[in-house]
Amino acid sequence: STLRLSNSDTGLTENQITGQLEFYQGDTSSQGTGITGKIAMRSVPLTGGGYFGNAADMDFYVSGDSNGYASNNATLKAITIQGGSGRVGIGTSSPSAKLHVHTTTGRDFKVDQGTANKTILSNDYGLTLKAGGGYNLDLDTGNASGAVRFLDNGSETMRIDSSGNVGIGTSSPTVPLTVNNQSDHSDVAIFHAGGGTPNRGLKISTFSNTNSNA
Secondary structure: OOOOOOOOOOOOOOOOEEEEEEEEEEOOOOOOEEEEEEEEEEEEOOOOOOOHHHEEEEEEEEOOOOOOOHHHOOOEEEEEEOOOOOOEEEOOOOOOOOEEEOOOOOOOOOOOOOOOOOOOOOOOOOOOOOOOOOOOOOOOOOOOOOOEEEEEOOEEEEEEOOOOOEEEOOOOOOOOEEEOOOOOOOEEEEEEOOOOOOOOEEEEEOOOOOOOOO
């Protein structure tokens, strides 16, 4: 069986609600009476232009009160599913990606996978981690024995272990900075001074002769 909500308006306007399903409760406790949630279809213009009746987005509402009181009558639009693209917007009515999370007050975003103890956040076109407004960008393993690893195409290139030791080219740094270059007669590190003259500074190289280390 099918439950249909019909709208016979032939002159729809932008953002007009064309159908809505409400969840109401009549609890007699303080602030307990009202609409606790609703699902609405909203008229929007077709992508590329057109009449407002050509397409519709689906909005999900919950209580906008900080305590979630029913008496608020579900004024907070929490999620939007965009017609045509299927994009999901949390905190935005105009998602520009498959999942678009937007907030102007808090900056909390959490992806959690407890079963495999591993969470993967992937993007085919690059990934930027940015902390704005002068806030810190924290990388935390959440475990006293974990390490922060940097990988290139699945291969580890650098790590910071639980002691704070940094390893470049090695997964087992034993001092604050361990650099491992697999090739003999090669430069390990170059420090330039002054910025304008490359031959001024310090170069650390490796040699096969065990009596010459730098």
